[in-house]
Amino acid sequence: MRPGWLRRTHTPASAFVAGRARRRTWFAKVYDAHFTFVWRSARRLGTPEANLDDVVQEIFMVAFRRQDEFEGRSSVKTWLYGIVFNVVRAHRRELAQKHPEVIDGDRRADSDRLIDGGEGPQEHLSKREAARFIDRFLDSLDEDRRAVFVLAELEQLTAPEIALVVGARLNTVYSRLRLARVEFTQAIERQRARDSRRTP
Amino acid sequence: MSDLDEAGRALIALADDAHDPTDMDRARVRAALARRLGAAAGLGLGAVAGVGATAKAAAGAGTVASAGGATTAAAGSALAMKLMGIVAITTAVGVGAGIKIGRRSVEPGAAAKISEVHTRRIAAPLPAPAPPPLPALALAPAREQSTIACGAGELCSPRNVAGGFGRGQGGGPHPSPPISIEEVPPAKPIVQPAPRHEPRRNEASPIKAPPHEAPSEAPPAATTPPPALETPAATTAASDPCAPAQTSQSGVAGEARLVTDGVRARRSGRSACALSLLDAHARVFPDGVLAEERDAERALALAALGRTAEARTAATAFLRKYPASLLGARLRHLADASR
Numbered sequence: 001m002r003p004g005w006l007r008r009t010h011t012p013a014s015a016f017v018a019g020r021a022r023r024r025t026w027f028a029k030v031y032d033a034h035f036t037f038v039w040r041s042a043r044r045l046g047t048p049e050a051n052l053d054d055v056v057q058e059i060f061m062v063a064f065r066r067q068d069e070f071e072g073r074s075s076v077k078t079w080l081y082g083i084v085f086n087v088v089r090a091h092r093r094e095l096a097q098k099h100p101e102v103i104d105g106d107r108r109a110d111s112d113r114l115i116d117g118g119e120g121p122q123e124h125l126s127k128r129e130a131a132r133f134i135d136r137f138l139d140s141l142d143e144d145r146r147a148v149f150v151l152a153e154l155e156q157l158t159a160p161e162i163a164l165v166v167g168a169r170l171n172t173v174y175s176r177l178r179l180a181r182v183e184f185t186q187a188i189e190r191q192r193a194r195d196s197r198r199t200p
Numbered sequence: 201m202s203d204l205d206e207a208g209r210a211l212i213a214l215a216d217d218a219h220d221p222t223d224m225d226r227a228r229v230r231a232a233l234a235r236r237l238g239a240a241a242g243l244g245l246g247a248v249a250g251v252g253a254t255a256k257a258a259a260g261a262g263t264v265a266s267a268g269g270a271t272t273a274a275a276g277s278a279l280a281m282k283l284m285g286i287v288a289i290t291t292a293v294g295v296g297a298g299i300k301i302g303r304r305s306v307e308p309g310a311a312a313k314i315s316e317v318h319t320r321r322i323a324a325p326l327p328a329p330a331p332p333p334l335p336a337l338a339l340a341p342a343r344e345q346s347t348i349a350c351g352a353g354e355l356c357s358p359r360n361v362a363g364g365f366g367r368g369q370g371g372g373p374h375p376s377p378p379i380s381i382e383e384v385p386p387a388k389p390i391v392q393p394a395p396r397h398e399p400r401r402n403e404a405s406p407i408k409a410p411p412h413e414a415p416s417e418a419p420p421a422a423t424t425p426p427p428a429l430e431t432p433a434a435t436t437a438a439s440d441p442c443a444p445a446q447t448s449q450s451g452v453a454g455e456a457r458l459v460t461d462g463v464r465a466r467r468s469g470r471s472a473c474a475l476s477l478l479d480a481h482a483r484v485f486p487d488g489v490l491a492e493e494r495d496a497e498r499a500l501a502l503a504a505l506g507r508t509a510e511a512r513t514a515a516t517a518f519l520r521k522y523p524a525s526l527l528g529a530r531l532r533h534l535a536d537a538s539r
Binding site for chain 2: 031035036039040043044048049050052053056057060061064126127128130131133134153154181184185188
């Protein structure tokens, strides 16, 4: 069997090499600058923890393949968000089809952990609890509202940017956001009610 | 455009960085991506060094990666192009650069592939004193395509690795004594934790849910040449529900596997499983190159299990043992709980 590097075909033309070098540098820069938000957004948009590595890799693979499409039509960040959004959505759909229990299971596990998580000092605890609360809230949203809420409230994108990312009309974005906010406020109210029952 | 109420905003602000990646996440994904994209991505690894420079770049996350990585990538991939396209070896500079990068592979963090090579070295009976230049160079692209090429290719055979490194160091026509993987000092990277090199189990379908197989036991670390390939213990594999049946990986690969699977298990909520994997690591590789990560993860896993007192002890011990560790930030709150 031939070693892997022989099986690949490469054009040795110098122009090609130069182009590759440029792309390489660009991509590496994008990667360094945006890894954190890609990872974070992939989580927030609903990638199960166990699959995050793979999904984030896939996002950058797609970004790498499609970098020629970019060419400054939007900001890099918006462009990447679009890829994150699409890859995560595809991933979740695939999961929901093949292993519906994974996504639901995550949800159950999270709420369980919220109850028994009692260690650590207050500052950390509340931070973690806040994160869990948000995770559970996001899991409770439908996919469209979740994306809009994450992008607007957690990632601070503007509505027009979100419209670009999710491929929806501006009005639709506003309406989803409004509904998601209402749900968020209600979730907070419910949590308050539960807390006050537990610690009178 | 937020018009959430005060409480909602406060809540979001509180959880602001909760979803951010850790340094380990960053290093792991970077290494994996670099392996998949090879030279084309220029993720600070160059074509040549594959694992090593990836690990290095990942370890350096910030400055090291972008500063060093840029040049590394340029030199390395130029070399790779030559080799892959026309197999013309012309410039001594290219060779030097490539090999220099190759040398960087001999970082403690460079996990799986190196130890795969290392394993072969142990298995390979023949010592080749002076490898011919061509195979030694051909090592470069072979390593770049690490997973495939090293798995199948003669070119990735240990003597080539040793020869390549040796030449790199000597820099002249006479190969200096090969720097074998076994001679790698166990020292940690100075500024960053040793990166995780996660063996990619499923190249073809990356989006699938990871199988969560746990690694197997292996000979201690790459730092001490084990006499043979026999693994010291397949013992835990039988008794441990999280451990797998296969015993295929050794050395740093086995280490990386245990710790990585431990991390994954913990992050996916299977803290008990995580703990048993990390404990297995502690048994087999008490002073392994990933001991620091393992200790940190262990403390976190204990905390996740609600074993607060043990978590606190573990965190305190960690902070005492690795006062400069970047992982310490995540453990400080656990240790502080006692004060």
